[in-house]
Amino acid sequence: MIERTLVLIKPDGVRRGLIGEIISRFERKGFRIVAMKMMRMSRPQAMEFYSVHADKPFYKDLVEFITSGPIVAMILEGDSAISVVRNMIGATDGRKAAPGTIRGDFALSIQENVVHASDSPESYEREYKIVFSENDFVSY
Template identity: 55%
Template sequence: MVLQRTFVMIKPDGVRRGLIGEIIGRLERKGLKIVAMKMTRIDKQIAHKLYEEHVGKPFFNDLVEYIGSGPVVCMVIEGDEVVKVMRTMIGATDPKEALPGTVRGDLAMSKGENVIHASDAEEKAKKEMSLFFSPSEIIG
């Protein structure tokens, strides 16, 4: 067993559409453990840090604008190989390509508003967790 932690965020469209409970339920039914959670708004400075690998791409400004358009729910999730598990659970970035049974395949409406974010690597998860949580806010 490889116990890991990862960062997961329910994006503004997921919060707006009332999908918080549905998404958290999926995580808990999978056997994953939520060790930190908060609802917040993301300012432009944090959005730039969160999506810094996309700076200069044509969609970057729209992405920053969107992620700050409403509240988000940020979580630290713990489990066996949780980075890989979460990426499988959320599905492809474009909901049209996401398999049924995945969060995006079942719930997302468009590539631009795709309900959920999950870190794609352990190092990135550590960075993203640190943007939203201090060590004392992570329980367990």
């Protein structure tokens, strides 16, 4: 089933020059980029984006980190995009992520884990609207 998923290359991935490598992995896997931009996430956007974690002790750190520098946001489209992309990025804690996954190869810690990807269709529907508008999408 063709799906869309949101992927963020976080400030650590941008800072470390990993944008091209990460995008290449998704393109080689056959995903289409149907929306993409480099941006700084505002504090209100970050608070809304991570609102599902608002009651957790690490919420403030998530908001601080994602707003600490530029990010690359993209929408990928392809077969079973949500589950395939989640498998490609690996476990949230980069120290536990399998080698060969994006986090396994590049993450430095549970926070500096290079990328975010939607974990369900519901998450995608909520998350992409925080970063993109319908006018940002292209088809080809």
